[in-house]
Structure formats: structure tokens, C-alpha cells
Amino acid sequence: MGRGSQGAAPSANGDAPLQRKLEQFTWEQVKEKTADQKWLVIDKEVYNITNWARKHPGGSKVITHYAGQDATDAFKAFHNDLSFVKKYMKAIHIGSLAEKEQQVKPIEEDFRQLRATAEKMNLFKPSVTFFVLQLAHILLLDWASWAILYYFGTGWIAYLFSMAAITTVEGQVGWLQHDFGHLSVFRSSKLNHALHYFTIGLIKGASPSWWNHMHYQHHAKPNVMDKDPDVRLEALFVVGDHMPVKVAKEKKKSMPYNWQNYYFFLIGPPLLFPVYFQIMLFRYIWTRKAWMDLLMVTIFFIKFFYLFTPLLGIGGAIAYYFTFRCLESHWFTWVAQSNHIPMDIDEDQALPWLKLQLQATCNVEKSVFNDWFTGHLNFQIEHHLFPTMPRHNLYKIAPLVKSLCEKHGVPYQVKPLGTAFADIVRSLKHSGDLWASTYHAYHAEVPSS
Template sequence: MGRGGRSGEEIDRQIPWDEIKKHNTRTDRWIVIEDKVYNVSEWAKKHPGGSAIMGHYAGQDASEAFREFHKDKLKVSKYMAPICIGNVVPKASADLDEEEIKKDFLQLRKIAEDMDLFKPSKVFFSLIVGHLIFFEILAYMTLYYFGTGWIPTMFSVLFYTIVQAEAGWSQHDFGHLSVFKSVKWNKILHSFVMNFLKGASVSWWQHLHNQHHSKPNIINKDPDVRLEKVFVLGKEIPKRVAENKNNIMPYNWQHRYFFLIGPPLLFPVFFQMMVFKHPISRKNWLDVFIMCTFYLKVLILYTPFYGVLGTCLYYFVVRCLESHWFVWVSQSNHIPMDIEDDKERPWLALQLNATCDVEKSHFNDWFTGHLNFQIEHHCFPTMPRHNLYKIAPYVQSLCKKHGIEYKCKTLAGAFSDIVKSLKHSGEIWYAHYQSYHYK
């Protein structure tokens, strides 16, 4: 079988699932979308969302993921036609419950479309970007008018931390193409917010985040549950790590050292390295160049106040505070949930297994960038965040119908569950390590 392209005979070719599932390697990838089989072995390298997603769905039905990631399916379909190699033979004994979940979820999406929930508010997103610029100006003007004493510095750091944290939620909107109909304008604003206002890499974020959404909390597929051997998460990873003789951390203490190396250092140390390492390794020089304008901007604006070393310290403190903000919010929705191997669940079950919500309030909405509606965001990643609460009752109703647990917590409860889950995973590792190595 060739890689890509198709002949007249291949158009009507009937391909059984047993054959499709064999094509799931890095160099040989077939996926199924709407009962059509596509050979994406070569095309995956050109995929705008990254080749990794193609690998995560190789040998699987990617119909639901395709539907939720692509806004303009007609435009995308013209790229798909040349790599279509046939039709899938229906499974002899399809899981009726899974098929019913998929059918109902498709109907829910139709309801969301009829309610115009995929239509963004220009006023809302103008205010979001406007408040970023406002706080950035306020951070500088506080020092300009009141000097560099402790109190003005504290307020300036606070304002600039707000800019960085809220810019993180805002770039997320543009990255998911949920602000403009035009992909081009989403990408332009994404670069402005992510590269210029935050000093981070667009390509790095897309590489990680698209994988996360395609297979959330799936071992060896979601990069967010690969934590560089510093933490073990869920129930399965601790056991596998315990069986490895190269254990380098006392994971039974991870719920304690989390406070020292998790929230404080993720952004100013690990992310700071990765935002440059990723685009440089892929020679994405435009990404690197626009990022550098952020650091040049910071030096030009703040060196007259603090000098070079003082400006570096100012920046480090801001990143530490931002890191706390991001880690507690982002991890509260995922770490306490199930982390498992890929079981090829339907989209709704896949997302609910890996996400939970936090109660709605004006503060929670702002503080989390509306990611307190993480379930709804994962179900409909291109839906503008200001509409997520509107679809939530429908998602809850669908989950209730199919016996899928829908979790919604208080903000404090969600934060507390991070530590509890780390402690539980650490205990699993310790018990398994003792039994495995000291039989």
C-alpha cells in the first residue's frame, strides 16, 4: 500500500477495522473520519495542529475529534480527498451504548449551533484584550509616578502578574480559534498576546495543548501528564514508575515538595527554557523573533527603574506569582481526575473522565479565564468562553442520561483535591515500590 494518494479502485475499497488498527506506527498511520479511511502517514507532517495528534488517533476513529477541532470542515475536506483510501467496514458488533452517546453528543452540538453558542462576542473579547493593555500600562505608570519604593513595586508586580496570568487565558481563546471566523486573524492575535504580551512560544503551546485536548489524561499521549519524572499522577503511572529501578524522587513526599518546586518554579524555570527550546529546535525563527520583542520591551521599560539585575529580579518575581496562579487553576481540573491508557472512549466520556468544573461566580470566571467550565470547554474547544456556562446544563443532562459522572467543585475544594490526589498517587508508588523491590 502506498503512502497517500488514491486510485479509482481505492475510492470504493472496503477496509475492515482489523486492517485499520495495524496502521498505528510513526511511519504508517491510518485514521477513520465519518466512515472514510485516510492514510495520513506523510500528510501528518503538514498537519497545522501537529503530527502528534495524528499519531494519537492512528488506527482509530477520529470523527468526533475532527468535528470539534475544525471550524471550517468544508475547507479542510479538500485536503482530505487525495488521501482517502476507502471506506470502513462497519463493526460486526458495535457497542450500542457508545454509539448512542456519540449520537446524543452530535445532537447536543446541533443544539449549541442553533443557540449561536459558537458565535463570539466582539465586545467581550475587546474588553478582555483591553484590560490586559490597561494593566500593562498601569504596572509601568505606577513606577513612573510613584517611584521604586516597596509599595509602588509591590503594586506594579501585582498589576504585571495580572497581565501575564490573564494573557495566558486570552491567548488560549485565540489559540482555539474561538474569537474570529478567520483563522488568520485568530493566529495574528494569538501571536500578539502569546509572543508579545507574554514572551512565550505559540508553536510550543500548540504542540502541547492540541495533544492535551485530543487525548486528555491519556498516558503517553497527553503531555500534561508527563511531568519530567518529578511527579507521578493517577493510579497507573505510580505503579509503572515504581517498577523502574531509576526512581529519582521520593514520590511519597510529592504532595509536600509540590509547594516548593511546582507552583513557584514551573514558569520561571521549566517553561522559561521550553518556550525557547521548542521553536529553536524546529527553526521557527518568526516565533523566536516576536518573543524576543517582549524581553526587549521589558528591558527598555524597566531597566531605567531597577537596572538590569533589578529588572531580572522583577521579572522573576512576576513569573513566580503567575506560575502559582496558572498551576493551581490548570491542575485543579485534571490531576484529581482519572489518568489511564487509551481506551478509545467516545468524545463525551473521554472528556468527562479527565475534567471537572469549578463553580460559577464573577471572580471564578475571571480568575480562571472561564476555565472553571473545563468540561464544557473540552467538549467544545472552539466555543467562545463566555458561552460555556450556557451549554453546561445540557451537558449535565446528557451525562445524567448516560450515567457519566459530572463533577463540579468549589474553588477551594478543587485546589485541595490537587494535593490530595498527589498524596494518594505518592502512596500508591511507595506501596508498589516496597512490594516490587523488597519481595
Template sequence: MGKGGQNGEGCSSGCVKSDPHYSWEEIQKHNTRTDKWLVIDRKVYNISDWVKRHPGGLRVISHFAGEDASEAFHAFHPDLNFVRKFLKPLYVGELAENEPSQDRGKSMEQVEDFQKLRKTAEDMGLFNSSVVFFSLYLLHILILEALAWATLYYLGTGWIPTIMIILLLAISQAQAGWLQHDFGHLSVFKKSKWNHIGHKFIIGHLKGASANWWNHRHFQHHAKPNIFSKDPDVNMVHIFVLGDTQPVEYGTKKLKYLPYNYQHRYFFLIGPPLLIPVYFTVQIMKTMITRKDWVDLAWSLSYYTRFFFTFVPYFGFFGSIALLTAVRFIESHWFVWVTQMNHIPMEIDHEKYRNWLGSQLAATCNIEQSFFNDWFSGHPQLSD
């Protein structure tokens, strides 16, 4: 079924035109680089030109081209009344009446059950954040940094004080990484504006990274978790092969950038040790400069200015770089083991067009809950 016409063909000039109606077959054709349609609550939108202006980045919204994006739309936008006004100019029609609300045979029963579960959780206040909790969380990060500085000031630069400083700063950096994650998810304050400010302060001033870079990657991860070419967290740039499908594809195509049959061994040498100190650091700086993201760059430089101003008088310039590298080295191990233990063991494959709940469950596994595990892994149940 293509576009609909007027209500009642052959009627007089007093007829009222109906909105065009489209079939899923027609909508799924609009899934190219320059032609993108999607469906939200049975309304069809043409986002082809608007994707470049999408605040969350063009890639995350483009991943739903030709699909029903209703659940993702509701999950990513806490203030629906605000964002709906941006949809009006993009509206092109409705789903045909005989078309299901879900594309590609997705289970409508599962979608409805999940909506009821979400509504129950909202009514129970499970999505309400505790400002006291997050304030204490931030406070303990600042205390760790203060203890590192006090150790340096009172105990000097001997081996034992230096090791203590490295450990205190590594713990502080890792915990700041978990906290910025909650602000990035807009999970702390009711107003998005304050979440964005808190996010830039924590990831920029406390960690030297970029909020926009993180959002660009992480929103894609949650939109299409563990999907090749859509989730950047499983884009290993030919260093590792993941899941059950990719090793077979690489073998069939005879792609062998590295000896993948030994990746379980070289993972420990180039995975956890290098991700944050090398790959992320280079990528973040390159992204901010090439995209002319001067605001995030200023936040990031404020961290490095503060760090070197504090430690260069004691360790010298190159000694401070070595100190920072050691901190990042430990933080990187911590980050990799926490983030990968609940994603990489799960299914990693090409797009299977699951509904929202199914895609999230297929890519996430739980860890045993305890006070230490919650702290060590950043209380993921509070924001994911």
C-alpha cells in the same frame, strides 16, 4: 475483511471498480511510527507521510492512528470545507459495510446523542463569541500594564511601589494567558486568520511565549486529555507520579527518581514556583530555536525588548530580571492552581480508547461559577 475488489466478479470490461473496503482489524494494524491510518466519517485515510505537514503538528493527528477520528476532526476544524480538500489525496478506501462506525466497541448511541447536543448548542448560538467581551478583556490587560508603568513613573522604585508593580504585572500576565488560550482555540473571530494573528500578538508580544509551542502542546491535551504519552500536560518527567496506575508501575519497576511518597510536600517547592519561570521559559526558547521558528521568536523578543526598555532605566539590568522573575513566580502559582485543579484530580491513565465525549468528561471537573471565579480562571466555559 480486507480490500474489496470490483462490483461483480467476472463481469465484462464495462465494470466499475469500487473503492477498497477495510475492517477495523485491518485499520488498527496501521498504527506504527511509519504507517498511520485513521477513519473520518467512515472514510479511511493514510496519513503516514502527511503527518509532518499537518498544521496542528504531527503528534496530535498521530494519536488517532488506527482509530476513528471523526469527532476530533470536527472539534478541531471550524472550517470543514477548507480542510476536507487536504483529505482527498490521503483517501484509501471505506469502512466495510458490516463494520460499526466506531472502533473498539465505543458507544454509537452516546456519539449520536452528543452530536444532537452539539447541534442544539450551535442552533442556540452558544458558540458565537462576543467581540465586545474580548475587546474589553484585552483592554483590561493593557490597563493593568499601563498602571504598572504609571506606578513606576510616579512613585519610583521603593519597596511598596515595586510590590504594586509586580502584582499588577502578574495579574496582567495571568489574564493574558487566559485570553491567548481563547485565541489559540480559534474562539474569538469567525476567520481563523484573525484568531492566529491575535494569538501571536497576545502570547508573543504581551507574554514573550510562542503560539506554535502552545498549540503543539495544547492540541494534544484536548485530543487525548490525561492520557500518558499523549497528553504533554501529564508528562511530569519523573518528578511526580500521577493517577492510580503510574505509582503502581513505578513501584513494580522500582523507579525512584525522587521520593514520591513525599511528593505532596515537595510539590509546593518545585511545582507552582518553577513551572513558568524555569521549565516553560527554557522549553519555549529551546523549541523556537531548534525548530527555527523565527516568526514566533520575533514576537517573543518584542515582549522582552519592550519589558527591558521600560524597566532597565529604573531597576538596572539585573534588577529588571529579578522583577520579571517575581512576576513569573506569582503567575506560575496562579496558572498551576487553576489548570491543575480541574484536571489532575480526575482520571489519569494509559489510552482506553474512549469516544470523544467520554474522554473529555473523564478528564475535566467543574468549579463553582461566580463572577470572580470566571475572571480568576479565565472564563473556561467560553472556549473549552
């Protein structure tokens, strides 16, 4: 495979350098991925990300998920300041696509025009007032969760009001840290990162780096098996139409997935935050040596036990902590999974950005409550298409997105909130039954080795 020039060559007389002509490549060459050679394409230009992936601020996996593919729309979706980012791309620029390989699909061209329209409409400009109010009501409720117990005692009525306040804090700060994590609040990445550490680290007690590592992969390849961490081949659940078949054929002993729509209520929403996320975030911090994240999480726990142990005792404070984690877990799980689990889940098909996101996401109807309760992720489709767009503007671009989907025959789904929640259980039952039928048919025909 040919390699493009990576810089300027000196002239024959040693004076000013002469710029080498970069090579041209075919898609066949770009797709030739090996362990030590990974390329991708952005705006018809070819980049060698083999070594850069390890230095990539968003993590190595999120960029290598596009190795051998056109990453143009993903690149534009994740970066606010393209001119700044492109300065770092010069060193890994190795050439261009050959002219005959540069055709852009109509669906891609139309989507890029839609993004340009959104920019002209100033839909990427955040409202300072909106985000100040979001943070203010979180901080007020955070204080209230302690003040209620301090001033009114620890009777069951005060306890319930305090629990409602802190559960709301953790639910709402989850949506707000999501805004900072996606760089959708400030033009400055540093300010977004600083507030991300404050909200997810000090208020929520989680690791910002771990969230970035997981969530950006999800956005880059939503519902893509072995790339989206949210639909990995785990031991407890199978989802979609393809994963159940794959697991059934590969495993002769496994969970009774045909019962997963029942045990989901026992080990899904109740345990995701109190158990699984707690283990995974501390594992990530330790293995990645993310000491700043450890400091933020440590401060969160010191603050929590300093405030609540005198009121509830150490045992009571621990019980209080795991109770609101369990309630928060229900809130997050039902909202987050309602947009994705009932949708298509498959291997990577290198789909255009619009089709990739639409096959993996659906919306929930707009209302004042739904907007607040879901952190505007009831507009999950628009958020996935434009992850850096401030969430209060997502509803404004929705009609144009729907129109574009109709033009290209891409399904655009909007559901009532209750239907979206019920579809999680229905899809788990469908996938579980598919696993069971495949498992029994396949292993009845294939003798044990």
C-alpha cells in the same frame, strides 16, 4: 493490507476520467498501525495519515494520537471551517468502513446531536464586545505596571501595585491567548493566529508554536499517559492510579514520590513558569527553527528591559521579571491542575469523546470571580468537549452536557474553588503513597539483576 484508490483513472478511450470505487475496510485493518502505515476514521471514511501527519498544521503528534481510531468528534472539535479542511482530505482518502463496521455508539450519536444543538443555539458565535474588553483591560494594566513606577517612584507601595498589575496582565493574557489559540474568537483562522502571536508572543513572551504543539495534544488525549504532555512520565511527580505503579515497577532508584505532596509547593507552582517553561519554550524554538516565535519573544524582552531597566536597574529589572513569573506560575498551576490532576489518568483506551473528556476533567463552581480568575476554565468540561466555543458561552451549554452525562452514567463533577485546589494536594499524596507501597512490595520481591 489493502490500499484504496487515491484518485480517478482515465477511461479506455482517454476521454473523461472514471472514478474508481474506493475500498472498504474493517476496524481490524484500520487498527493495524506500523511505523510506515497509519490510518484513522472520520465520519466512517478511512484516511491514510502516514505522510500527511508531518504537514498537519496542528502538529504530527496530535493527529497520530488517533491512528487506528475513530477521530470524528476530535476532528469536529478542533476545526471551525470543516468544508475548508475537507478539501485537503481528498488526497488522503483511501476508502470507507465496511457497512457492517459502521455502527455508531449511542453515546456518540447523542453527543453529535448535542453539538448540532449548540450550533443551532449560536453558541459558537463569539461576542466581539467581550473579547475587546478582555484585551483592553490587559493592555491598560500592562501600561499601568510601568506607569505606576514611572510616576510614583519605586518605593515598596508603588512596587507592590505595579507587581499586582503585571501579574494580572500575565495571568489574564494567558487566558486570552488560549482563546485565540483555540480559534474561538474569529471565524478567520488567520486573524486568530495573528492575535495569538500578539498576545502570547508580544505580551506574554512565549512561543505560540510551542503552545500549540503541547496544548492540542493535551486536548486530543487529556490525561492519557504518553500522549498528553501534561501527564508524561516525568522525573518529579507521579499522578493518578496507574502511573505510580508503572514507575515503581520500572525504576529502582527515583524521587521520593511519597513526599511529592510536600515538595510540590517548592518546585511545582513557584518554578513551572520561571524555570521549566522558560527552558522548554526556548528549546522548542531552537530545535524547530521557529524564527517568527523567536522574533516575538525577542521583542517582548527588548520592550520589557527598555521600559523597566531605567526605573529599577538591570538587576532590579531581572528580579522584577522573575518575581512576576513566579506569581503568574502559581496562578496558572493551581487553576490548570485543579481540573485534571485529581481525575483519572490512564493508558489510551480509545474512549468515545464524551467519556474521554469527562474522565479527565471537572468543573469549578460559577461565580463572577471564578469566571474571571480562571478565564472561564471553571467550565473545563464544556471547554474540552467544545474547544472552539467562545468561553463566555460555555455556561449556556453546561446544563445540556450535564443532562447527557446523566443519561449515559458519566460522572459530571463540579467543585468549589478551594476544594478543587485542595484536591490537587490530596491526589498527589494518594499517588505518592501508591508509588511507595508498590515500590517497596515489588522490589522486595524482585532480586537485583
